[in-house]
Structure formats: structure tokens, C-alpha cells
Amino acid sequence: MRLHLVDATYELFRAHYAPRPPTLGRDGMNLSGVAGVVDQMLFLLREEGATHVGCATDQVIESFRNEMFQGYKSSFGMPPELLEQFPIVEDALRALGLVVWPMVEFEADDAIAAACMKFKDDAEVEQVVVCTPDKDMAQLVDGERVVLLDRRRRITYDEPAVHVKWGVAPSAIPDWLALVGDSSDGYPGLPGWGAKSAAAVLARYGSLEGIPVKASAWDVKSLRGGPVLAATLRERWDEVQLYRSLARLRTAEDGVDIPERAVDELRWRGTPRAGWEAFTATWGLPQYAARPHRWLEG
Secondary structure, eight states: OEEEEEEHHHHHHHTTTTTSSBOOOGGGOOOOHHHHHHHHHHHHHTTOOOOEEEEEEEESSSOOOHHOTSSSOTTTTHHHHTTHHHHHHHHHHHHOEEEEEEEESOOHHOOOHHHHHHTTTTOSSSEEEEEEEOOOGGGGOTTTEEEEEEETTTTEEOHHHHHHSSSSOGGHHHHOOOOOBBTTTTTTOTTHHHOHHHHHHHHHHHHHHTSSSGGOOOOTTTTOOOOHHHHHHHHTHHHHHHHHHSSOOOOGGOOOOOOOOOOGGGGGGEEEEEHHHHHHHHOOGGGGGGOOEEEEOO
């Protein structure tokens, strides 16, 4: 069987900002994000045939990374109508009968990484499908056993595809992000280092530590500005190390708790009817009351 690991925070953002009329719930509350996540999860279960699913959420946007770097992404400036949907979407996922990992100290990405490491070598798991287009998550890709799925574009990235897309091996994604930066997470990378130059150098040397200190020792074809890049890397070594640490996903070894012991605990057995109907009634979403296609009886 295939294990699907879903970044539900990404799905919430995607649904909330989708160009369609808003879904209004109780007291006129905007629940477009919640409704969109429900639609996407039911589509994953019904049309895409997912059987074992884990959903990770950011219960709060801030994490330990905000203590590491002041400019890291935060909830500052986020629309209140989006923020207030975060706890509701967790309730919706649980009401659907799905396993949810709400992160506080860590991030949803870390929960997915921890679950991936925990279950990818299980004999029952044929493939782990990480459901997000976030390039950070490409570091989890392992051959064809762990793949990254951009469900919106219907693109699957196995290890060769990661090489084609980003120019480096999955293991070098944190190093690559440290050099080029990640605007969505709020860290800038190093001046002068672009996606192509970082990919070319890391493809040759594998990691930040493997890059020769002096550009005169570099053996990288078609690379311009090597001396400047090398000087920048040398002068900002501590900075690039910090950015790589921000990009590196945390797992159980770092304290990320995935309580399920066996992968079968992630099996979706259907939606508990009473709980789901109570959820839709509570939040004024009667049009969703009969939406699940399989009910968990008994």
C-alpha cells in the first residue's frame, strides 16, 4: 500500500486563496479554507484511492525556527479570517476520520518528515507519497520509495525528477536552499548565489563542506563569478550554516512526536457519521453533511 502524508496547512492556504466564491458558515464566517481542505481530502480518498493518510498542521505558525532567525515566517500580517480557520480545519480532519498531527514547537513539514522516516521502511509500505509542492520537502525523496506529489499540477517527483527540477540530489536540498534562500520561509540565502550556480557547485561537490575554499580549486563547468561566490561563501559561512539549519527538516531524533506505532493506525476506515454531522451543524456547513462517500459504522 501507499502512505499519503498531507501538508494540511498548505492545503488550507491554497483553498482560502482559491479564486472562487467564498464558503460562508456560521454567522457568515469565511470557511473557504476549511471547505476546500475537506473537498481535497475527500477527493484524495475517493478519486485518488488513498487508504493510509496522515495530515500535518501548523497549530501555530511560529516554531522553534523563529527563535533561530528573526526574519523567519510568522503569523504577523496574516488575515484574521484565515488564522481563525486553523483550529477548525484540524477538527474537520478529525471528524472525517483522518489522523492529524498538530505542530506547536515544530512545523507541519517536520511532522511529515518524522512520519516518513518512521514508516518508509515498513514492509507493508510500498511507497510514501508526500503531498505538497514545497521544495523543502524534496529532501525526503528517496529513489521511487518516497516521492513528492504536487497534487495541483499532477506532478510527481522521484529522485531523478528532483535532480532535473532543482539540479541537486535530495540530500543536498537544505544546502541548496541555504545558498539561494527561501522567500516563503523568510530567509534570504547568500548574495550572488542563484539557483543555477548553487546547483552547479553542489552537484559537483555534494554539500557546503565539500566546496573548496578557493575558487581556483573549483572544477565546475560554465560557472561564472567563481571567485566572488567563493569569497561570499567564506565570509558568510556562519550565516549559510544557519540557513541550512532552518531548511533541514526535523524528525523523531529531534523530538518530533508521531504517536502511531504501526502504519495501519493511519488507515482511513470511513467517516464517523454522528461526529461529522455534528461538525457540519456546529459550523453552519449543512451542504457538507452528506459529502463523505464512506461511513464508519459501529
